[in-house]
Each structure stands twice: as structure tokens, then as C-alpha cells.
Amino acid sequence: MQNTDTIFAQPLNEVKDFRFDEQVADVFPDMISRSVPGYQSILNAIEFLANRYAQPNKRIYDLGCSLGAASLAAAHGAQHENPIYAIDNSQAMLARCGRYIRQFQHANNIQLFENDITQIEISDACMVIMNFTLQFVDPAKRDAMIKTIYNGLEPGGVLILAEKIRHEDPQADELLVDLHHDFKRQNGYSELEISQKRVALENVMQLDSFETHRKRMLNAGFSSVALIQQQFNFCAMVAMK
Template identity: 35%
Template sequence: MQDKVFNKPIEKKFEFDEAVASVFDDMLSRSVPFYDEVRKLIISLILAEQKEGKKVLDLGSSTAKFLLDLHSKMDVKMQLKGLDNSQAMLNRAEQKCQAFGANIELELADMLTYDYQEEDIIVANYTLQFIRPMQRVELIKKLYQGLNEDGMFIFSEKVVFEDKKLDKELIDIYYEYKKGQGYSDYEIAQKREALENVLIPFTIKENIQMCRDAGFKRIETIFQWANFVTFVAKK
């Protein structure tokens, strides 16, 4: 279903309710530059280290598109699990997993309080940016502690830049990108208003420092388009 959530006046701040869940896959593909390519890149990175029984945990797994794609490409049986705090998203995810006969565990959970234990790979695609900054910092510490010694954390985020002029230019470029994907000026403005003080991005440096402060020793960026970046952090 095509995303038309913001083609009418907004009545509330952005949330992952049924209206968003019903169009979420389309929203991601059209709103996040190179989203499909980034998903494939992360999957390829995981497959390069695939091993029987290896645990892959997806935070903010939404409709399970990422996990289903990973499931369809893995050569050995890994343990795939998705966490989400939106029942509407999980309902969609469960329907899709059943339709594809995919053995993927899904759980309604708050990632801030979830008990992370002996995780091998944790993925969070455009998820951390919706968590309040102080809680985000504490979450990364929990993730680090919950990963195995050779564990890996892969996350994608929208970022801001310290150079305010450059930041404004890149935002304008991003809005032109969205127009090219079929969104109107009105829809772009409506979503921007709905996301104000809901989506709070860090700079690239702040994301890297947050991981270092949590204990991660090796942090790299593996993809960037304007203000969208994918990071890999290893213990």
C-alpha cells in the first residue's frame, strides 16, 4: 500500500500506529535514500559471518522485512529475532512470517528494558533516533554488555552536521529527493512537523563517541548518503 499518511492535516505527533504500519514498507523505500541497498549491504555483512545457531537480533523490527530478507538468503540456520514496541507492526510482521513460512521469533518489547544476553549480532536500522538522547546512551551500554565477546552492532541513523550551512543544504537536497519519490511539499512539511522533537539525530561524531563510551573498540561507517549513515561497532 502506498504511503499517504501525511497528505492530510496531522492530528498528533508521529507514532508507529496502524496507519503507519499499513504503509511502512513503502514509506521506508521512498523516504530513506538507498534503504534497499543498505539493507542488502547489512545482510551481506551478516552472511559473511553466518554460522549455525548464531543469534541475530533486530531492534525496531517493524514489519520484519529485514529479517525476512535475511532468512531467505542464509545458508545455515541462524536464530533470528525481532523486537518492536508497536503491536500494529508486529501484527503485520507475524502475517508476513506465516505467509513465507519463516521461522522468525517476534516479541513485543521495550528495547530499553529488554534483557540482552549472549547476542551475536544486533541490528538497529533508523531506530535509535527515536529514543531520547540520555536513554539512547544507556541503551548502547546495555547492548555492549549483552553482546558476546566477538559481537557486532550494526545501526543506521539520520544524522545532523556541525556545519549548520551544510546541514541546511543537505536537508534541502533530501527534500528534493523525497519530491522525486512522489511526495508533495505539503506531505513533506506535515511529516517534518509530526517528527519534531520525536526524531532527534546525533552527529556522526556523537554516534561514534556514544559507542566508544559504551566500550566498543572498533567503530566504522560503511555507508553514507548525505545525512543518512550506517555504522558498524565491534567489541
């Protein structure tokens, strides 16, 4: 049974920057399911893509793995027992991830690492997953991050990138934000919770548009970028090498 997210349910004297600490790790499954429209569909897509693109004896990387849902989806879909490197910089999230994934038989191929994903080397990869991770990376480091991923992928490899995006047209962006807030209200979040969490994320989650993401991946060398899922201002893309 998952714990209910009530982190922002009471008025806070000071809304601090959002952190993936023990408090968040404890309620993360509930938080993500009630906050991110289309999340399960994205995980299903990761499984399908792993079935299609996982190559024998090549690695799969899950950058910003949180509790390991994307790693498990890839492990379930891949046909070649690929080693999956699940990396996160939050000790609290990794600790809970380790306990969570042990419940699944496919977890044997998943190795957990605590590290800053902008500092790692990627090699012998057939697939790299960033499931709502790049939005928390310093914007000045994003081009280099995507280039590092491209360089570490084998020919025929793919990057799966899921992100919350902003629309380049202000009126359209306002609509998408409002629809997302309606989604959260429908899932039981109060106006106070929505408002306080938005403040907590302002300084730590910087959003790009789909076009910015697409151009960045093409500039890094990827041959093609496909939008495979979008609901409101949340989407998933696949960049092919």
C-alpha cells in the same frame, strides 16, 4: 501490492506526533522506500554482514523491527540458522510483520516480541541490528542502550546501526536536509506532505551526528566503528566488539 502513503496528503487541523500505529503500518513499505534514500542498500549490507559475522548457536537481535525487513535480510545471509529475536513496541507493526514475514522461507528462525527495547536483556548475541530505531529512543537512554548491547554481544559480535543523522556544521546540515527533501519530491511527495510529516516528527525523532554515534559506541567498549553506507543524511554504521 503495497498501499500508497497518503497520510499527510491533506491539510490537517492539527499535526500530531508521529506514531507507528495501524495507519502507518498499512503504508510502511511505501513510506520507507520513498522516504529513506539507500534503504535497500542498507538491507543488502545487513545480509552481507550476517553472512560474515553470524556465529553458530548465537542470537541475532533486531531492535525496532517494524515489518521485519532487516530480520529477513539477516536470516537470508546467516549460515547457521541463528534464532532472530525481532522486537518492537508497536502492536500494529508486529501484527503486520507477522503476516509479511510468513511469505518467506527464512522466517522460520524469526521470533516476534512486543517490548520496549530499552527494557530488554540481550545475551548470547553475535549481531544486534538497530535499523532507524535509536533516533526514536529518548536521548537520555541512548548511552545505556548501546552499553546493554555491547554487554550482550559475544566477542567478535557486531552492532549494525542505521540512522538519520544531523551534520555538525549548520550549512552542511541544511544542504543534506534539502537534498533529502528533493529525494522525497522526486518520489512523489508534495510540499504539504513533506512539511506536515516534518512537524509530526519534530518531537519524537531526535537526531545525533555521526561523531556522536561513533563516540557513544567507542565509549561503550566497541573497538572500532565503520561507516559503511551514507546517502544524504541517512547512514549505516558497524561497531565491532
